Amino acid sequence: MDKKGKISDPLARGLAILELLGVEDTGYTLKEIAARVGMSKTSAHRYGSMLCDQGYLARDPRSGLYRLGVRTLSLALAIIEHNDLVRLVQPLVDEAAARHGVHIDVGILANDAIYLIYRRDSPDTRAYRSFSYSSALHYLAAGKAAMAFLEPEALRELVGRLDLVAQTARTITDPEALLADLEQVRRQGFSRNNEESLPGLIAIGAPLFSLRTNAVIGAISFDSATATYSMQEFEDRFAGYLVELAKKLSAVVSL
Structure with a gap:
């Protein structure tokens, strides 16, 4: 983290978003993700889009809420099994x-x-x-x-x-x-x-x-x-x- 307590490392930011979405199943808006992880809304949008493209997150087109995607579920099941x-x-x-x-x-x-x-x-x-x-x-x-x-x-x-x-x-x-x-x-x-x-x-x-x-x-x-x-x-x-x-x-x- 930097001196203001914000996560600065790109990988750490992505993992922080995944951890955040793993706590609540109700989903988060971009504004909420940005505030809770400690990044700008622009950065949150960039990370959210990248993680959605890779299947780790999913965005509800009606509500705009982000939730964990199917690839995260697959990874979790693999961890449990092995x-x-x-x-x-x-x-x-x-x-x-x-x-x-x-x-x-x-x-x-x-x-x-x-x-x-x-x-x-x-x-x-x-x-x-x-x-x-x-x-x-x-x-x-x-x-x-x-x-x-x-x-x-x-x-x-x-x-x-x-x-x-x-x-x-x-x-x-x-x-x-x-x-x-x-x-x-x-x-x-x-x-x-x-x-x-x-x-x-x-x-x-x-x-x-x-x-x-x-x-x-x-x-x-x-x-x-x-x-x-x-x-x-x-x-x-x-x-x-x-x-x-x-x-x-x-x-x-x-x-």
Whole structure:
């Protein structure tokens, strides 16, 4: 980035646009892309046109909104099929999803964000949008589970960098309140998302650690609709299973 925080490298700009479109499936206008990535509208148009020509983006001719294109989907499927990390995680997650009937996300922490590497949906959560990549760690169960186990100084610095936006009335947006919540997560070993990201959606999360360095590297979350379980029922029923599964996943992702 340059001194003003704008992305200057051409490849980084293109990747930043793809990452942006991967977060929201509602699409973005050129003006929104330019503002969020940090470039002029002219540059956004040039990059958007190039990525559309290559199939990585698609533009709706009626609304003008840009979304991810079919080539991105093909690339994502290839990664899922051939990535060693996904192959190691998949059987454990699939078994847990089949046994417990819950939505499961596994994400890896990097660059102040959490990146989804594997997901299993459940029938009661298919109506809800879930993250594929998110820098809004403070309202995701997986994000909070990973953040809580950072070193204290690194955690405070991260909280200071995050944009603590409110997704619902229950989202924690005060830095000190968030730090207190994360301390509770650290003590009990798992996090809660009590309708903090979407009304009607609850989740619990547990951290993944590198067995070589003992550093937190990601998290796993179980999600459910409030129509199926209350927060307390969900926590009482699944927190123990979640923490044990997180330990098993830590063993395989650290190989």
